Amino acid sequence: MEYYQTACTIIDQLRARDDYLILAIETSCDETAAAVTRGRTVLSDVVESQIDIHKKYGGVVPEIASRNHSLKIEATIQEALLQANVTLNDISVIAVTRGPGLLGALLVGLCHAKALAYARGIPFVCINHIKGHIAANYIIDPTLQPPFITLLASGGHTEILKVDSFNKIECLGSTCDDAAGEAFDKVARVLNLPYPGGPEIEKLALTGRVNQKLPYPFRREKHLNFSFSGIKTAVINLVANAKRKGQELASADVAASFQALVANILTRNTIEAAKRTGINTVALAGGVGANSELRRALEHSCAENQFKLILPPKRFCTDNASMIGVACFEEIKIGIVPSGLEVDADPSLSCII
């Protein structure tokens, strides 16, 4: 109780300030990440990726992810402090991802944050991972203010979010089945490409042509939802038919056609959301946001409609802790209270309010 009261007093004193340091921790999936941020500025950003470890299993193995977070978390935090040229004594608040994500993975970061905060007598604040992805746009455009439309396209989510304020977010469209990143990963597996599939498909598509017929789900529907599993099935059928006929599959053409279609669908619905709401600022979030074809399509359509587009660099589209630190700063400004030591991780935490 005494710890929590002190934490509340500290956070209240910080609300009107933008000069204090946040140590941010992110362990929701397969990246052990730590960062030091001040306001919307990143002082250090360290990401220890486990991709090479999970590659041989064709996807993230939750227990292996948790174990590796446990092994790497302390060194990752120390590296973030070192690169920012600060010590724990300089840190005012610890920000940590509470969810959504893998339970065991989240718990490593959360327990570490709790222990550090309690030992130092400083507050810790639980952050929603999706709000973190949205906040990555604040790093790139420190003048950005809601309202804006965010296309969130990651391995677990595909949503069009109307950000009215940092604590009022409405979902205008979401996937009915696979997430966009999941579709990239599954199609890559069908094409015998390693995990994670997104960057592999992007590489292969460079030498391919957009000439394969794939279905465009919900083309004539008014809603802004997505469906990707039918496209994945169509790719599986292309591969099976080529095999049955003894023909060599033009994998690069399939990759290029699939990538162009997904980029087109994501872009069309995002632009439509901006038009319908009259909000002319569009932001991008999530790992699929690293895809060059999607970025090109968004740039083209936003320019055509005279919408402002914020495109975080690829390293801020994929998981990182800087976005968690900046989200924490925004949350403190608008009144969030510190988390208590009893708080638990929440694998399916929602950001829709």
Ligand code: AMP
């Ligand atoms: P996240 O869930 O935000 O950590 O992002 C991971 C997802 O993004 C995985 O499904 C990746 O395949 C996907 N991804 C990463 N880079 C790219 C890329 N260049 N093109 C398409 N998808 C990508």
Ligand code: MG
């Ligand atoms: Mg993510």
